[in-house]
Amino acid sequence: MSIAVLVHGGVGPHDFQTAREQGMEKAVQAGYAILEAGGESLDAVQAAVRVLEDDPTFNAGTGSVLNELGEVETDAALMDGATRRAGAVGALHGVGNPVDLARLLLEEGRHVLLVGDGALRYARQRHFPLVEPHKLVTAAQKKHWADHRGTVGAVAVDHRGHLASATSTGGIAGKHPGRLGDTPLIGSGTFADSRLAVSCTGDGESIIRMVLAHEAACRYREVPDPSRVAREAIERFGLEVTGIAGIILVDSGGRAGWASSPGTSMLHGLATPEGLTVGY
Numbered sequence: 001m002s003i004a005v006l007v008h009g010g011v012g013p014h015d016f017q018t019a020r021e022q023g024m025e026k027a028v029q030a031g032y033a034i035l036e037a038g039g040e041s042l043d044a045v046q047a048a049v050r051v052l053e054d055d056p057t058f059n060a061g062t063g064s065v066l067n068e069l070g071e072v073e074t075d076a077a078l079m080d081g082a083t084r085r086a087g088a089v090g091a092l093h094g095v096g097n098p099v100d101l102a103r104l105l106l107e108e109g110r111h112v113l114l115v116g117d118g119a120l121r122y123a124r125q126r127h128f129p130l131v132e133p134h135k136l137v138t139a140a141q142k143k144h145w146a147d148h149r150g151t152v153g154a155v156a157v158d159h160r161g162h163l164a165s166a167t168s169t170g171g172i173a174g175k176h177p178g179r180l181g182d183t184p185l186i187g188s189g190t191f192a193d194s195r196l197a198v199s200c201t202g203d204g205e206s207i208i209r210m211v212l213a214h215e216a217a218c219r220y221r222e223v224p225d226p227s228r229v230a231r232e233a234i235e236r237f238g239l240e241v242t243g244i245a246g247i248i249l250v251d252s253g254g255r256a257g258w259a260s261s262p263g264t265s266m267l268h269g270l271a272t273p274e275g276l277t278v279g280y
Contacts, residue, residue, distance in 0.1 A: 002254030002273065005031035005041075005156040007048045009058055009267035010169075011202045011246035011260045016057040020267055023058060024278050027051040028269035031154055032276065041156040041197070042080050042103075045166035048154035049076070049099045053168055060152045061096045062136050064170020067177050072136040074098040074170055075184040077113075078106055081163035081192030088184035090115040091177075094133045099168045101128055102184075113184060151183055153190070153199030153248065161252040163197040165190050165213075172204065182207035187214035196220045196229075196251050202261070203243030210237055216249060226250065226257030234259040 007027050009020055031048030035041065053061025053076075064072045076098035077088035087106025089098050090113070101123055105114060114122050123130060153167035167190040169183040181204025182189030189200045191213035198213040207213075216233040223229060226249050237245045238261060246260035248268060260266035265280040 003035040003157060003159055004250050004254040004256055004270065004272045005035060005044050005048060005154060006248045006250050006256045006258065006270045007031065007154040007268060008152065008199060008201055008246060008248045008258065009052065010151050011244055011264045011266045013265050019057045021278055023052060023055040024267055024269040025276070027154070028271045028276055028278070031156055032271035035156060035158050038159055041158040041162050041164035042078065044156040044158065045154040045164045046078060046099055046103055049152055049166045049168050050097055052152040053097050053099060058152050059170045060168040061098065064136060065173035066137065067171070067175045069177055071177070072133060072170055073177065074168070075180060076102045076166070076168040077184045077186060077190040078102050078166040079164065079186060079190055079192040080106065081194055081197055084193065085109060086112050086186045088113040088186060088190070089119045090180045090184040092119055094120070094130045095123065096131050096136055099166055104128065112186065115180065116178060151189070151201035153201060155192070155197035155199050155248055155250045157197070157250050157252055157254050163192045163194070163250065163252055165192040165197040165199050167199045181205065182212070187211050189213060191217055193217055194252065196249055198247065198249045200245060200247050201266070202245030206237070206241040206243040207245055209241050212237060212245060212247065216247060220251065224251065226255045228257070230257035230259040234261055238262070
């Protein structure tokens with residue numbers, strides 16, 4: 001089996017281009033190091049996304065955009081394609097690495113999605129590390145407080161051919177408190193099965209209406225070409241709903257595909273045995 005990890009930093013354009021490219025390279029390296037050592041794809045996507053959650057130039061974890069009250073609320077999800085296990089959390093205050101809390105939920109297996117106060121209660125019961133909510137608000141986000149479609153995500157395939165996907169976001173700037181976008185909704189922003197792993201970014205409400213990640217996975221069964229599926233998914237998105245979107249995917253053979261709406265850019269990084277690339 002050919003291993004691969006593909007990571008995205010959201011559909012843009014965005015500021016802090018050089019810093020974001022450096023952060024993307026670190027995220028891809030973190031995920032690929034796990035795969036190269038024989039580790040699992042689920043661990044690889046979690047590690048890659050965690051790096052971007054800790055990087056203030058990305059809209060996830062620290063550096064997330066602010067809602068209409070000037071607060072950070074984070075969402076995240078992971079899915080294991082081999083077992084269809086999934087964990088997702090949303091509308092969280094004081095969680096710097098929501099992808100780790102989503103992983104905890106996935107491993108316990110009782111629920112798929114927890115949000116808001118219930119998710120925080122779950123975190124406290126399991127002694128999950130929380131931070132003071134204001135510490136997640138960066139000076140840059142407080143200054144700009146402008147629209148920013150910067151979800152982050154990762155997809156990977158390991159030596160066994162097992163696939164996994166992870167996505168994390170601060171959502172859209174100025175959102176109503178409690179709003180959930182596509183990221184924590186399995187099948188919309190995050191999906192993986194035995195054939196394909198998918199992570200999406202962009203206008204969450206429109207991605208939800210398209211169930212975009214699952215749409216791509218279904219199309220792959222008919223046309224097993226990741227690059228073509230990515231392009232066609234974004235083309236259909238543009239025809240059927242308003243807004244912009246980006247998508248990344250990798251199949252069990254280690255082939256990758258990505259695309260974003262016309263007029264946009266999507267920072268992404270890909271690592272395979274052939275090397276590592278970062279681009280748009």
